[in-house]
Amino acid sequence: MENKAAFLNSKGTPLSIQQAHLAQPEVHEVLIRNHAVAINPVDYKIQDTGVLVCEWPYILGEDIAGEVVEVGSAVTSFQKGDRVVAFALNIVTQSQANGGFQLYTATAASMVSLIPEKVAFTDAVVLPLGLATASGALFSTEYLGIDPPRAAEPIPTENKKKLVLIWGGASSVGSCAIQLCAAAGLTVLTTVSPKNTNYAKDLGAAEAFDYNDSAVVKNLEEAALGKEIIGAYDAISSEASLAACVDFLHAVGGGKLSLTLTNTKLPDLPEGVTVVAGRPPLQGPDGGEPIWRQVYKDFLGAGLQNGKLKAKPDAFVLKGGLGRLQEGLDLVRTGVSAKKIVVELMS
Numbered sequence: 001m002e003n004k005a006a007f008l009n010s011k012g013t014p015l016s017i018q019q020a021h022l023a024q025p026e027v028h029e030v031l032i033r034n035h036a037v038a039i040n041p042v043d044y045k046i047q048d049t050g051v052l053v054c055e056w057p058y059i060l061g062e063d064i065a066g067e068v069v070e071v072g073s074a075v076t077s078f079q080k081g082d083r084v085v086a087f088a089l090n091i092v093t094q095s096q097a098n099g100g101f102q103l104y105t106a107t108a109a110s111m112v113s114l115i116p117e118k119v120a121f122t123d124a125v126v127l128p129l130g131l132a133t134a135s136g137a138l139f140s141t142e143y144l145g146i147d148p149p150r151a152a153e154p155i156p157t158e159n160k161k162k163l164v165l166i167w168g169g170a171s172s173v174g175s176c177a178i179q180l181c182a183a184a185g186l187t188v189l190t191t192v193s194p195k196n197t198n199y200a201k202d203l204g205a206a207e208a209f210d211y212n213d214s215a216v217v218k219n220l221e222e223a224a225l226g227k228e229i230i231g232a233y234d235a236i237s238s239e240a241s242l243a244a245c246v247d248f249l250h251a252v253g254g255g256k257l258s259l260t261l262t263n264t265k266l267p268d269l270p271e272g273v274t275v276v277a278g279r280p281p282l283q284g285p286d287g288g289e290p291i292w293r294q295v296y297k298d299f300l301g302a303g304l305q306n307g308k309l310k311a312k313p314d315a316f317v318l319k320g321g322l323g324r325l326q327e328g329l330d331l332v333r334t335g336v337s338a339k340k341i342v343v344e345l346m347s
């Protein structure tokens with residue numbers, strides 16, 4: 001087996017495709033032959049600014065899907081030949097072996113899920129980072145503390161009176177958040193551009209409002225009447241979205257707001273509104289935050305199988321291998337709407 005990677009040699013430079021070391025999986029890892037990788041905003045942010053990089057050259061990429069080709073000695077849940085989707089953890093571990101933009105990636109088995117035969121690699125690959133990010137923000141006790149769904153269990157009907165706002169339901173993270181909350185049985189309100197209203201409802205939102213409408217907070221407040229407010233998750237975390245979420249929570253009597261980004265300037269918070277920002281602390285060398293592992297184990301693969309989880313946003317696929325990754329990064333940098341840019345590495 002020969003490996004090639006798309007290296008980022010320093011910030012502000014284009015990706016460079018070169019031979020790369022073929023990793024041997026650590027005891028708790030699997031080695032995956034990547035068939036498809038997806039591109040996230042963090043990838044172009046790293047390319048532009050060097051943020052989060054401790055050592056150059058760096059291998060970007062968090063979302064991978066492919067076939068298991070080696071398993072570490074402590075791994076019992078996967079075997080060679082399994083079709084899997086996984087979170088490539090370089091962003092956490094700072095190890096080139098764990099970067100996604102290469103032909104072979106080693107990653108913690110706890111951040112891997114089987115893909116049902118009916119789901120293509122290029123579809124499943126849209127999920128890993130978005131699902132992990134939304135899970136941390138929704139389910140960790142220090143964030144919204146919602147009970148995570150388990151795909152094999154029925155959706156709890158008693159939760160329907162509980163309401164959560166997901167701001168930015170057409171984003172990758174927001175799409176995952178809607179699906180997770182809907183599977184947990186909650187009533188979900190969200191905000192999107194009008195063209196994405198049906199998209200958000202298909203994912204399980206009860207109502208979707210235009211975030212550019214000056215009456216958006218009023219509309220959300222009216223839709224929330226009579227419900228028990230669990231809190232809000234701002235999957236966009238711009239100053240404007242954050243301010244609108246704070247206004248909503250204030251209007252409905254207070255609550256907790258969970259954010260995707262840590263560096264957005266916070267407004268003065270009215271009484272009763274609290275903000276928790278960023279992702280939960282990452283624990284353990286063997287694969288990230290416990291709530292991520294739980295969702296990967298109990299929801300990702302099984303949810304794709306039984307339909308509680310859809311591979312959304314839809315993939316916009318660039319065929320042709322590692323050489324298309326820079327073009328993909330440039331597309332994400334320009335901005336996408338209810339789409340995930342995916343590069344097919346092997347057809």
Ligand SMILES: NC(=O)c1ccc[n+]([C@@H]2O[C@H](COP(=O)([O-])OP(=O)(O)OC[C@H]3O[C@@H](n4cnc5c(N)ncnc54)[C@H](OP(=O)(O)O)[C@@H]3O)[C@@H](O)[C@H]2O)c1
Nearest residue numbers: 041042133168170171172173192193196211260336337338
């Ligand atoms: N902290 C973490 O671990 C972490 C992880 C992943 C992502 N993030 C960050 O979270 C943000 C979202 O990432 P992503 O991959 O989900 O983004 P994305 O899919 O690229 O987001 C694009 C979508 O955002 C929506 N949008 C843009 N501005 C909006 C606004 N003001 N209100 C509501 N929706 C808006 C658009 O919706 P319409 O098309 O409907 O207009 C568009 O569909 C990025 O800043 C990313 O870096 C952080």
